[in-house]
Amino acid sequence: METFKEISMPVATYEQYCQMLEKANKEGYAYPAINVTSTSTANAALKAFAEMKSDGIIQVSTGGGEFASGSNIKDMALGAISIAEHVHTMAKKYNVCIALHTDHCHPDKVEKFMVPLIEETEKRRAKGLPNLFNSHMFDGSELPLEENIRVSKELLTRCAKNEIILEIETGVVGGEEDGVNNEGTPADKLYTSPEEMVAIAKALRPIGKFMYAATFGNVHGVYKPGNVKLRPEILKQGQDAVVKEFGDEARHWLVFHGGSGSELSEIHETLGYGVIKMNIDTDTQYAYTRAVVDYMLKNYDQVLKVEGEVGNKKFYDPRAWMKVAENSMCDRIKVACDDLKSTGKSILL
Template sequence: YDITVALHTDHCPKDKLDTYVRPLLDISAERVAKGENPLFQSHMWDGSAETLADNLAIAQELLAKAAAAKIILEVEITPTGGEEDGVSHEINDSLYTTVDDALRTAEALGLGEKGRYLLAASFGNVHGVYKPGNVVLRPDLLKELNDGVAAKYGKPSPFDFVFHGGSGSTAEEIATALENGVVKMNLDTDTQYAFTRPVADHMFKNYDGVLKVDGEVGSKKTYDPRTWGKLAEAGMAGRVTEACEMLRSAGNKLK
């Protein structure tokens, strides 16, 4: 396929760094030193469970290693609600990154001169699924963060943001987030459902074929994973296509 695929590792909390991200960074550094490409294109450091000071101190170390290995670092500086990869946060006012948080991040990590990083700021976004009204998504907050840092450092739109917990967001919310600096959006929950829903539909409609009921032998063609697996793949592909169009990447290439 004529597309660009980037390999990325998602949420890595502090207690997994020594067995996960740090060894991978070392491997990529060795590959780059030999003139090869890094093993991954980006890694995520999730320090949202730590104090901001500790979070940024670790981020500084990881950013230096990532830059040396020609890798982009993703940094989550404040909590995203819900649970993802064992890191859980309540849904409350801490789900909103402040301008002061953004300024401290810029001071610690720079604005590109110390290495490329993506900022997973919090603007009310939540991992997983939630009913309307349980959270207030504020993608306009991203503009406030960028403007606040730009006012001090004189660099327009200084941050490239990541939109975590994007599943279930409206087209308007996504459009506003993109206009305010989002360059990467996660929608794992939506794609999980898109994959599973056609499988469930197949199982319900072919109950007596996928199971050996009342002494019968079922239907091999019906319970063959290649049969319902294709339906699952098509369901996920459709959701990914929809996301690419909504995120304005369809038909475009990285320059």
């Protein structure tokens, strides 16, 4: 793989992020959006994007932020700030565009997660510094549609003033992720209707730029092939309804959640319907942990003090096995770049 020269490329500006999303929309590809929980997992994502010459999105969930702050602090916003600051520092060493995003902020966490992060960006902008995060997700899918739209409008108004893109969701992504369990969701709630997609366009387009996680049977977690009943045509039907009502320029920037276990053909079909971002978490978690398990099993007598021996510090040094884990996660993200067709399409090329 080509070695990249060291250049100063900070996290994407608002203009660059918009360019990234619109380019993906026009050319039929999507960005892997990688959930990270540490500097180690963030570094794996940065390395993968650079090696694939793909721009990408690094994102932090409420649970990921809480974990990153440490078991003694457990402050989801503070942990997210810590990871974001790390990415801002490290992104300067890579020659692709990296955007920072927060994932799945439910209504009960807005005041302790999203609002403090928006406030942090407002403070930075007042000092002439770049935004902390490029975009945030408000997941109001548990609310009635009217209430979801009302809160989304309020948040987008504040985000737009600060050149932040908001991601919203209608419908419900099934399964379980980050402590939120939607496994008992009624089947009809797993599919966003064309009417909902039109309502979102009508309410939010006049305010600012946003991404939209419309649901089409997608499920969080990992499932064997065939167990997830996706209906990508739901996205096409919704987009067609939006275009009929408001014109082609109103097509949504769509987001694909819960893609683990999906057939590649289904993923590619969604790209043609306007998916420009696909969240990836379960598969990269597995890749990171699988490498650690393999390392420990192969080096059992080196990492433990077995039968009176002292082990081998070179093997139980966390840097040794975390390096293996990072490389494994990096390799999985590179596959995602190929699958989503973002490889070699950085806006900086």
